[in-house]
Amino acid sequence: MQPETVDRQLPAEIAFLARHGVPAGRLAEAAALGAAWDVPADAALIRSGLLAECEFYRALAAETGLPFAGGPLPVHPRARLPEAVLAGLVPLATGDDARPGYAYAPHGRDVAEILARRAGLPAGFSITTPGAIRDSVIAARGSHVAALAADGLAARHPEFSYRGGASRLQLGLAYLAGLGSGLLSAWAPAESWACASIVLGGAFLGSTALRLAAALERVPVEPARPPPRIPDRDLPVYTVLIALHREARVVPRLLRAVAAIDYPAAKLDVKIVIEAGDAETAQALSSAPLPGFAEVIVAPEGEPRTKPRALNVALPLARGEFVTVYDAEDVPEPGQLRLAVSFFRRSPPEVACLQARLVIDNAHDGWLTRMFAIEYAALFDVTNPALARFDLPVPLGGTSNHFRRSVLQALGGWDAWNVTEDADLGFRLAAAGYRVADLPSATLEEAPHHLGAWLRQRTRWMKGFLQVSVTHSRRPWETLRRLGPLRAFGAWAMSFGTVASALGFPAFMVLAADALVTGRLLAADTPLAIASASVGATLFAAGLLAITIPPLEGVRRRGWSSLLPLVALMPVYYCLVSLAAWRGLLEFVLEPQRWNKTEHGLARTSRAGLLP
Structure with missing residues (x-):
């Protein structure tokens, strides 16, 4: 022709x-x-x-x-x-x-x-x-791009950024609380422990109560009736943001996962963000056959060198009506974007975010990854979907959250100074009057199978929850006005309550068990001792239920019968979580901006057969 x-x-x-x-x-x-x-x-x-x-x-x-x-x-x-x-x-x-x-x-x-x-x-x-x-x-x-990515939120909404750290009032109250606790411990150790158990017990009970209530809410793993397939011509442009740092090992798998997404190529806007000095990842991307709908963005040098800063570099360039975030090792279900579009179009405008389910792919690498898989089943198949149904703030996962781009940009993107930018954004959405809904679609993730890597990751999460707690309690009355009493309680229980529960878990369990075995629970003879003993007994029972019932329900919903016996070991696993919480508290004080990088591409097994 x-x-x-x-x-x-x-x-x-x-x-x-x-x-x-x-x-x-x-x-x-x-x-x-x-x-x-x-x-x-x-x-x-x-x-x-x-x-x-x-x-x-x-x-x-x-x-x-x-x-x-x-x-x-x-x-x-x-x-x-x-x-x-x-x-x-x-x-x-x-x-x-x-x-x-x-x-x-x-x-x-x-x-x-x-x-x-x-x-x-x-x-x-x-x-x-x-x-x-x-x-x-x-x-x-x-320099402008770096400054906007790091400090754009702090400049527009300083009350929602951890950039300034704790306020003088918070520092003063923390100092007085520490001083008072020290003096009381020296003067009356028994009474000081009783007071501490009552105060921390409230945070522990708040967190456990929400988790137990979530386990009673029946939320299916998959939609009961899948929505009709939207014709390709009616789909909007969808932006996918992926921040990589020292991830050369997983680039081939990542590109295979991206290429498998069931969405018109011309309507996919995939932006892979790497750091300026990351030559290894840059080389891996330049050597790989990059899809025509994907582009590589180099984030300018700047601090803090965190994932949220990298995402903020790419967000202003997003072309999609909707935006999602994936991690380097993620393998989302191919139809996840289509399902998200269907859910958004059937939801009211105040639903600004959908959180997909995160599922551990390499559960059979060892005991630690099996426990991680059970924990994720409890969180993403039980707790978070229930929080969404209860219309409470949802601490988002770091990946597979889908946003209306206009809302995300209006909120200022992510807080580059918060090392759990995902949970923080979930609470900021609630404070702005928006809701998070559950998206019943799975994204496979890789869990660290070495204790050192697991501990570094979990330390960052616990430190980040403390940063979230500080950020959203600088103006407690304003937070209460924005969220209302019930939602403020939910945010408090899922941030500070999570850390407080982890910090006190071993001590509460040991002391409560000792009181029950020795009979000291029934021998309390002062109002303070009776209150302390009652709290201890309640925490013992509620704690055991909260760390076993949601995991049992999550494993049941996933159909993982082989993992059911391991749920009995969740108290042992939570002792490791407690260790991470204490490390997170230490880093929160000494190294608040340290980003404990999780290395990927080390999995030895794959539930879905994804290993080459």
């Missing part, structure tokens, strides 16, 4: 490529995909991997007679981010400030328009690629 014939049969935005050596069959396939997906044919061509982005724009430059600028581009100081990247048009510093040049990466109708106007284009225009504009603008505005 002659190029002139092809030209008349194809959309204008790709027809010209026939004159530049692109096979007619490939162009026809792109045109068919574009029509089926209701997107411009050039988007279908590039994002489906039928033609590389650079090849398309080189051919466009040759067709229009404009110079091709491959990058890096000499970006003009007045270039704006993200506007220049989203528009595909950036002013260049040409030495003539009166008439600066422009680098242009048109798409869709703009391609057809520039082809129609090729003879009347103003001087100083050049054709480039969207990637060149993105990389050049981020490099030119690196």
Whole structure:
């Protein structure tokens, strides 16, 4: 078929490529995909991997007679981010400030328009690629990008950022509490322990009560009636954010998981964010066949070097109506994005986030990973879905949470200074009047199978819960006004209550058991001793129930009969959680911004057969 014939049969935005050596069959396939997906044919061509982005724009430059600028581009100081990247048009510093040049990466109708106007284009225009504009603008505005990613939330909503740490009032109260406890312990040790058990017991009971109530709420693992499949043409653009740091080992698996997502390629906007100095991960990504819908963003140098800061670098560039976050080792169910779109469209606008279920894939690596799998089943199949149904704040998991992009950007993204940015964001959503709903779709994750790696990860989580507690208690009356009494109690119980329970778990269990065995529980003879003994007995019973009933229910819902006997060992496992809590408390004081990196790609087994 002659190029002139092809030209008349194809959309204008790709027809010209026939004159530049692109096979007619490939162009026809792109045109068919574009029509089926209701997107411009050039988007279908590039994002489906039928033609590389650079090849398309080189051919466009040759067709229009404009110079091709491959990058890096000499970006003009007045270039704006993200506007220049989203528009595909950036002013260049040409030495003539009166008439600066422009680098242009048109798409869709703009391609057809520039082809129609090729003879009347103003001087100083050049054709480039969207990637060149993105990389050049981020490099030119690196300090601005880094500052916005780190301190954007703190600047707009300082009350919702951990940037400033504890307030003077909080520090003063903590000092007085510590001083008073020390003096009371020296003066009357028995009475001081009784008082401490009563105070900490309240936090412990709040956390356990919610977990026990959650176990009674029947939430299925999968939707009882799957929603109808949405036609491809009716699906919105969906952004997927993935932050990587020293993750070269899992890049091949990650790209396989991303490529398996059941979603039109032209409507996928996958942004992989890496740190500026991470040469190993950059090399792994450059050596891998990156899908046409995925791009790599290099976060500028800056502090703190945390996952939320990296996500904040990419968030302003998101093109999707919805945004989700995946971790390096994640393997989501292929239909998860489609299911999320269905749930969002059936939900009221105040449902701003959906939390998918996280499932441990390498449970059979050892005892620790089995216990981790049981714990995750309790949290993501029992507790969090129930909290969502109760309309209480949900401490989000660090991955597979799906957001309405407009809400996420209005809230300022993630707090770069909080090492559990996920849980913090769940509470900020509640404070702003939004709700989190359950998404019954699984994402497989890798659990650390060495105690050292597990302990470092859990230490970060416990430290982060303390940071969340500090952030949202600087103005307790304002928090109470925003959330209301019940939701404020839920937020308190799932943040500070979680840490307090872990800190006191071994002591409460040992002392309560001793009181029961020795009979001291019945021998209490003062009001304070009776209150302390009663609290101890209640904590003993409630604690055992809270750490066994939800895991039993989670394992039952997952159908993991082989793991049922191990639920009896959850008290032993929670002793390790307590150790992590004490380490987290120490880091909270000495190294609040330390990010304990979890290494991935070390799994020896895979429930779903995902290992190569």
